[in-house]
Amino acid sequence: MSNGNMNLTLKVWRQKNAQTAGKFVSYKAENISPDMSFLEMLDVVNESLTHKGDEPINFDHDCREGICGMCSLYINGHPHGPKRGVTTCQLHMRTFHDGETITIEPWRAEAFPIVKDLAVDRSAFDRIQQAGGYVSVNTGGVPDGNAIPIPKVIADEAFNSATCIGCGACVAACKNASAMLFVSAKITQLGLLPQGQPERYRRVQSMVAQMDEEGFGNCTNTGACEAECPKEIKLTNIARMNNDYFSAKLFRQEEIHEQNH
Amino acid sequence: MTLDAKIPQGPLAEKWSKHKFDLKLVNPANKRKYDIIVVGTGLAGASAAATLGELGYNVKAYCFQDSPRRAHSIAAQGGINAAKNYQNDGDSVFRLFYDTIKGGDYRAREANVYRLAEVSVNIIDQCVAQGVPFAREYGGLLDNRSFGGSQVSRTFYARGQTGQQLLLGAYSALNRQIHAGKVKMYTRHEMLDVVTIDGHAKGIVTRNMLTGAIDTHAAHAVLLCTGGYSNVFYLSTNAIGSNVTAAWRAHKRGALFANPCYTQIHPTCIPVTGDHQSKLTLMSESLRNDGRVWAPKTAAIAEQLRKGTLKADQVKEDDRDYFLERKYPAFGNLVPRDVASRNAKEMVEEGKGVGGSGFAVFLDFADAIKRLGEETVAAKYGNLFDMYYQITNENPYKQPMRIYPAVHYTMGGLWVDYNLSTTIPGLYALGECNFSDHGANRLGASALMQGLSDGYFVIPYTLGDYLAKIGPKKVDTSHPAFEQTKQDVIAHVNKLLALKGNKTVNEYHRELGHIIWEYCGMARTDAGLRKAKGLIQALKADFWKNAIVTGENEEVNASLERAGRVADFIELGELMIDDALMRKESCGGHFRVESQTADGEALRDDENFAFVAAWEFKGENQPEELHKEPLTFEAVHLSQRNYA
Numbered sequence: 001m002s003n004g005n006m007n008l009t010l011k012v013w014r015q016k017n018a019q020t021a022g023k024f025v026s027y028k029a030e031n032i033s034p035d036m037s038f039l040e041m042l043d044v045v046n047e048s049l050t051h052k053g054d055e056p057i058n059f060d061h062d063c064r065e066g067i068c069g070m071c072s073l074y075i076n077g078h079p080h081g082p083k084r085g086v087t088t089c090q091l092h093m094r095t096f097h098d099g100e101t102i103t104i105e106p107w108r109a110e111a112f113p114i115v116k117d118l119a120v121d122r123s124a125f126d127r128i129q130q131a132g133g134y135v136s137v138n139t140g141g142v143p144d145g146n147a148i149p150i151p152k153v154i155a156d157e158a159f160n161s162a163t164c165i166g167c168g169a170c171v172a173a174c175k176n177a178s179a180m181l182f183v184s185a186k187i188t189q190l191g192l193l194p195q196g197q198p199e200r201y202r203r204v205q206s207m208v209a210q211m212d213e214e215g216f217g218n219c220t221n222t223g224a225c226e227a228e229c230p231k232e233i234k235l236t237n238i239a240r241m242n243n244d245y246f247s248a249k250l251f252r253q254e255e256i257h258e259q260n261h
Numbered sequence: 262m263t264l265d266a267k268i269p270q271g272p273l274a275e276k277w278s279k280h281k282f283d284l285k286l287v288n289p290a291n292k293r294k295y296d297i298i299v300v301g302t303g304l305a306g307a308s309a310a311a312t313l314g315e316l317g318y319n320v321k322a323y324c325f326q327d328s329p330r331r332a333h334s335i336a337a338q339g340g341i342n343a344a345k346n347y348q349n350d351g352d353s354v355f356r357l358f359y360d361t362i363k364g365g366d367y368r369a370r371e372a373n374v375y376r377l378a379e380v381s382v383n384i385i386d387q388c389v390a391q392g393v394p395f396a397r398e399y400g401g402l403l404d405n406r407s408f409g410g411s412q413v414s415r416t417f418y419a420r421g422q423t424g425q426q427l428l429l430g431a432y433s434a435l436n437r438q439i440h441a442g443k444v445k446m447y448t449r450h451e452m453l454d455v456v457t458i459d460g461h462a463k464g465i466v467t468r469n470m471l472t473g474a475i476d477t478h479a480a481h482a483v484l485l486c487t488g489g490y491s492n493v494f495y496l497s498t499n500a501i502g503s504n505v506t507a508a509w510r511a512h513k514r515g516a517l518f519a520n521p522c523y524t525q526i527h528p529t530c531i532p533v534t535g536d537h538q539s540k541l542t543l544m545s546e547s548l549r550n551d552g553r554v555w556a557p558k559t560a561a562i563a564e565q566l567r568k569g570t571l572k573a574d575q576v577k578e579d580d581r582d583y584f585l586e587r588k589y590p591a592f593g594n595l596v597p598r599d600v601a602s603r604n605a606k607e608m609v610e611e612g613k614g615v616g617g618s619g620f621a622v623f624l625d626f627a628d629a630i631k632r633l634g635e636e637t638v639a640a641k642y643g644n645l646f647d648m649y650y651q652i653t654n655e656n657p658y659k660q661p662m663r664i665y666p667a668v669h670y671t672m673g674g675l676w677v678d679y680n681l682s683t684t685i686p687g688l689y690a691l692g693e694c695n696f697s698d699h700g701a702n703r704l705g706a707s708a709l710m711q712g713l714s715d716g717y718f719v720i721p722y723t724l725g726d727y728l729a730k731i732g733p734k735k736v737d738t739s740h741p742a743f744e745q746t747k748q749d750v751i752a753h754v755n756k757l758l759a760l761k762g763n764k765t766v767n768e769y770h771r772e773l774g775h776i777i778w779e780y781c782g783m784a785r786t787d788a789g790l791r792k793a794k795g796l797i798q799a800l801k802a803d804f805w806k807n808a809i810v811t812g813e814n815e816e817v818n819a820s821l822e823r824a825g826r827v828a829d830f831i832e833l834g835e836l837m838i839d840d841a842l843m844r845k846e847s848c849g850g851h852f853r854v855e856s857q858t859a860d861g862e863a864l865r866d867d868e869n870f871a872f873v874a875a876w877e878f879k880g881e882n883q884p885e886e887l888h889k890e891p892l893t894f895e896a897v898h899l900s901q902r903n904y905a
Contacts, residue, residue, distance in 0.1 A: 004535075017816070035534040035654075043767070044537055050765045050820065055811050058819055060327060063500040064540045067425055068331045086651065094654055115471060116817040119327075123448065126328050130440045134433035135392045139312040139717045140383070142390035146347060149401025159394040159419060162426060166330055195392045 004033025006093060009101040010045065012057055018113045018121075024103075027057075034094035038081065039064060039071060041093055058117040064089040066230065069165030072172070073118055074105040079169035079228045087167065087230045107168050109177035111215040122168050124214035125182060131210035132203040133186045135195050148194050161189040163231045170225035170233075176217030181225040183211050184241035185233050191244055201248035208245055264517070264875055264890040267678040268372045273896050274354075277376045280679070281722050285729035292317035294733035296480040297724070298465055300452045300507050302329030304424075304709060305692025306486030307431035308716030314438030316721060321478060322435070322444055323467060325451045325502060325822075330432045333488060333500040334712060337424025338545065339408065340416035341709040343381040348405055352413040354378045359897060360411045361707060365672070365700020366849035366865065367899050368523070368873075370892065372679060373697045380718040381710050385417055387717055391430040395419050408705040416706045421545070421644060427709055431716070451822065452507040453753070455483060455514050455688060456746045462688035463736050464743060466750045470822065473814040475750055477743040479736045481728055482687045484720065485511060486712075489671035489693040491524065493830045493837065494782070495774020496533065498543050498669035504826040505833050508675050508694050516675050516683040517875040517888060519696035521833065522841035523672035525703055525850045526783055528601035530667035531652050532621035536771075541667040542652060544624075545645055546705065549594045551629035551638065552662070554601070555583045556622045560612030567619050573661050574627070584608060588861075597902075599702065599783075599850055599863065602666035606783050609665075616663045625661035666783060670708060672699045672850065673840075676875040676890075680723035681715060684875075687727065691715035696873070701849025754814055757824045762807030766820065769804050770827045773797070777834050781841050786854045790842040797835045804831060836876055836885060843887060846870040858901070867899055 008029040015022025029045050036044070039061050046056035062070040071088040075081035081091040096102060104118065112120040162185070170181035187204050190196030196203070219238055226235045269280040287295065295318050299310040302324040310322040324332060344357040357378035362369055385403070389395065396404040396418050405414040419426040438444040449470040456464040456477065464479040490505035491497035512518045529544045557563045558580050565571035584604055586593045594601075605622045608614060615621050630638050635658055639646065646657045653663070675683050675690035677697055683690050692712040699707065780786075780793035804827070812818040847856040847863035848870070856864045873890040 033535055033537060036537050037539075040537045040539050043539055047765055047767060050767075050809055050811055051763075053761075053809070053811065056820060058817055062326060062331055062502045063333060063336045065336055065498075065542050067336050067422065068326075068333070068500060069328075070326060070331050090651060092652070092654070119817070122327060126330075126436070126446075126448075129330075129433070130436040132440075134437045135390065136437060137387075137390045137434075138315045139308075139387060139434070139721070142386050145345070145385040145389040145395075146402045148389075150397055151401055152397045152399050155394050155397040158392075159396075159426070162394050162419075162429065163422060165425075166328065189394065190392050193392050193394065195390055 004031055004036065004093070006032040006034060006096070006098045008032060008096065008099070011101060011103045012118070013105045014057070014117050015114050017116055022114065032093055034092065036093045037064065037089055038073070038075070038091040038093065039089050058119055060119045061089060066090045067165060069167040072107050072120065072167055072169070074107060074172055076103055079107065079172040080230050085230060085232050087165070107172035109171045109216070111177065111179070112168060112171065122166070124216070125166050125168065125179070127214065128179070128183055128207055128210045129186065132199070132206035133190070135190060136199060150194060154192050158189045158192040161185045161192070161233065161237055164233055165231055167230065169228050169230060171216065173224040173228035174217065175222065175224070176220060178219045178225070179211050179214070179216035180219040180238045180241065181229065181233055181235070183207050184237035187241045187244060188237040191240060201244060204241060204244040205248050262684070262877065262888055264676070264888055265678065266370060266890060267680060268370070269679065273371060273375050276372050277379055284722055284726040287725045287729050289317055291733055293319065295319065295728050296321065296736065298478060298480040298483045299323070299486060300465065300484065301332065301486035301488060301694070302432070302435065303332035303334035303486060303488055303692060304428055304431055304712030305716045306332070306484070307428065307435045308713050309484055309486060309691055309720050310444050311431060311434035311438050312717055312721050313724070314441070314443035317443070320438070320444040321447065321480065323447045323450045323452060325449065325470065327448055329435060329446060329448065330429065332428060333503050334428045334709070335425045336500065337709055338421045338543070340406065340418035340423045340706045341384065341427065342408070342415050342706045343385045343417060343710065344378055344415060345382055345385060347403060348414045350413045352415050356413065357381060357415065361698070361704055362700070362897050363902070364702055364704035366702050366863065366902065367700065367867070367871070367894065367897070368520070368848050368892065369698055369700030371894060371896055376719070377698050377711060377714050380714045383718055384710065384713045388427055388430050391433060393419065393426050393430040395426070411704070424709060427713065431713070453510060453750045453825070454746050455511045455685070456743050457514055457685060458740055458742045461686045461731070463740070464738065466747050468750070468754070471817060473816060473818070475747055475754070477738045477747050479738045479743065481731065481736055482689065482724060484689045484691060485675065485694050486691045486716070487694045489674065490830070490833060491668045491671055493773070493834050494668045494778050495771050496538060496541050496667065498527070498530065498541050498667055501540060504829070506826050506829045508690070509829040509833055511675065511683065511685070511688060513878050514685065515878070516685050516688060517877055518673070518836060519676035519873050519875045520673035520701070520840065521837045521876070522781065522844060522851050523701045523849065524668055525670040525672060526599070526602045526666045527669045528598050528605060528666045529624065529664045531649065532616055532663050532665035533618055535618065542648070543667070543669060544649060544662065544664060546598070548624060548642060548645060549601070551641070552594065552624040552626050553583055553628060554585050554594050554605070554622060554624055555581045556608040556613040556615065558582045563613045563615055563619070566615045567617065573615070573623055574659070582613070599852065603783050603852060605664075605666055621663035621665045623661040624664045626657060627661065630658065670703055672696065672701060672703055676873070680726065681720055682723070682727070687731070689720060689724065691720060701851055753825070754821070757810050757821060757828070758814060760805070760808040760810045760824065762809055764807050765809055766824045766827050769800065769808060770830065772800060773827070773831055773834055776800070777837065781837050784852050784854050785841050787842065790838050794835065794838045794842070797831060797838065801831045801835070804828065839885065840874055840876065843874060844870055862902065865901070
């Protein structure tokens with residue numbers, strides 16, 4: 001049962017899998033409450049499709065509180081919809097108006113192949129992290145947590161980069177399908193902290209190499225990624241990454257370390 | 262069956278060191294001959310998989326999400342406890358142990374909890390070394406804050422996203438091992454059964470959620486790190502995908518399930534707005550420092566508020582009932598979670614609930630704003646006020662917040678001994694999916710601590726002992742037990758796919774949630790529980806007749822995934838009822854109306870119920886058999902918790 005009074009038309013991308021062609025299919029979303037989240041509105045549509053024996057619309061979602069990064073809908077031309085600084089699961093129907101037609105697509109990027117309908121394969125992001133998004137320490141035998149003081153401003157800045165949820169909105173927003181905001185957020189977080197220094201220049205090279213191998217495009221400084229990022233990760237992360245990357249490519253490792261110490 | 266917790270001999274403070282020395286070791290060259298399966302990649306799973314990979318074992322890790330980074334540990338907000346005593350305020354391993362045992366209302370094992378407190382200090386060091394950006398002071402050292410149930414500042418945090426930062430730390434360690442080839446990661450794979458040979462766990466059966474392929478995987482040991490079962494209530498603060506299936510299928514293969522009725526209900530969540538609601542969002546406990554909880558004095562006023570003909574700020578002071586301040590003058594709005602939750606429920610039952618649905622009370626900041634000014638209140642709670650506004654479209658600076666309790670953690674889980682082994686040798690349970698450390702009530706900032714303690718610092722030691730004893734002889738899927746278990750899974754999947762009735766799986770899930778919440782939620786009675794048992798049995802029968810499952814196996818099929826999970830939740834729900842019915846005392850989150858003090862507090866019965874209830878599956882639709890592990894206390898004195 002729904003308990004609202006909004007009636008909407010949805011144009012939803014349906015695609016069985018990566019091998020078959022997809023198309024837009026229209027659905028009615030009726031008696032929608034403005035208090036529903038966007039995903040709850042889709043739940044209502046799916047319940048009625050299920051009752052009719054039709055296949056529900058497939059989309060990725062999990063925590064529904066804006067932190068897991070799983071939800072990934074391209075709504076009316078915007079990743080995560082028209083509101084700034086929120087994920088799809090935190091977008092509420094009061095953002096839309098009665099009678100509106102809403103277009104819902106998956107992330108579109110060559111490096112994110114379609115899984116089914118609105119869900120895409122973002123494993124390329126995992127492979128980039130696996131290439132170097134870590135500090136090489138084993139469990140145990142590490143120094144005391146207070147052994148290395150870190151200035152508060154540095155810790156806070158590293159935290160701001162570390163809040164990336166890996167949803168891929170930056171790629172979906174970019175005309176080049178560039179993943180540089182995502183990659184640079186991790187490089188910046190670890191590059192700012194003392195723990196990340198020993199592998200700083202190795203890390204940037206291996207992560208960028210993997211990023212290129214996955215088929216993501218380059219950055220042309222349009223800034224759409226920053227504008228659409230639900231966690232408002234700043235474009236300056238990309239500047240930091242480029243700085244480290246060029247340092248790593250232009251100088252020998254020993255020289256860079258001398259410059260920095 | 263006799264339950265042997267395998268608690269080491271000797272003084273409490275020396276048990277773990279002594280035990281570590283007594284455990285057998287696997288030499289470095291032999292470690293590569295062992296295969297380990299880890300199911301789930303939250304704090305417990307990711308930390309275990311990474312650490313075992315570093316040690317040299319061959320690890321296979323599984324998660325149902327599209328990436329290991331999405332596990333629901335990511336959503337934990339508050340922080341992580343550790344007995345560092347950086348604040349010089351009198352903290353110690355013993356104090357953290359004591360607070361945790363007491364907070365759990367004396368229903369946890371002393372030895373486990375002491376070990377947890379002991380290794381808590383290592384966790385912080387480990388996370389800092391990984392580059393976790395914890396909050397810091399201007400001097401560059403780590404910052405701490407206070408949490409409920411303790412009088413010291415021992416909680417480490419990363420703004421309101423501590424779980425995210427700790428999980429991404431563990432995920433990075435896991436990624437390093439994947440890159441090194443020591444961990445093979447299987448995403449979008451759901452574990453549907455455990456394979457046992459001669460009583461030992463030797464592998465699992467999974468369904469590939471992209472292709473529908475049902476596959477078998479062999480290993481020398483299997484670690485379940487699959488989280489809690491709050492979603493049995495349908496609405497909870499858990500992620501939509503969080504489920505009990507892996508643990509439940511293991512239970513049906515012989516692993517005992519302990520204390521299923523111990524569930525934690527958090528008093529301050531954003532209330533339900535309608536039947537469409539799919540999950541609940543927490544509002545931090547810290548708000549009760551300045552917010553005042555109230556309901557209208559009469560049902561008539563509440564009715565006007567529900568209809569919207571009266572606004573909350575227009576209700577006269579004389580018409581408001583600040584019920585926590587009235588009933589608990591000493592603690593006021595800061596009574597413990599269970600007490601605050603039960604009182605809100607009582608108000609609603611008396612017809613005094615507010616909001617559109619009537620299932621809410623107010624949390625009012627008007628006095629705080631008058632006293633401190635809006636700016637100060639915003640500085641303290643701004644992000645929470647924003648989140649509230651985002652979801653409800655109401656400005657909490659102008660109108661009081663509407664809040665209602667919600668389920669967000671389960672203390673019960675698979676029974677494990679001191680080594681984290683379930684009753685199936687070779688099958689281990691870590692993190693929220695086991696029952697071990699929180700007794701009948703978990704303290705804030707302790708869940709993250711337990712997940713990482715189990716994964717980083719306990720299992721790497723205790724698992725080696727088992728592996729050394731069974732030897733490195735290769736295990737593969739050629740044994741007929743693998744094919745047999747696979748066929749069982751296929752039969753179960755086909756049975757689900759054959760359901761072409763008239764009610765969606767979601768509707769059954771919601772109904773189950775209503776039953777459990779009503780009769781096995783904040784307050785439980787003998788009569789109510791008996792009624793609930795009948796309702797659940799009827800629901801189960803109806804599910805297997807009238808549910809609708811769409812699509813087929815050989816494709817992405819969310820309907821099928823959901824159906825399997827809900828079918829397991831229904832069975833677990835019945836066991837929760839049995840457990841709650843058996844435990845005639847009140848303790849922690851388990852409140853039996855028949856067992857309360859004159860002040861309405863939970864009244865334990867230590868003489869008859871100081872035991873862990875561990876349930877054994879005896880076959881489909883058969884009553885489960887209860888086994889008792891007595892709890893003995895040497896270091897702490899059992900007392901009645903008192904908040905008056």
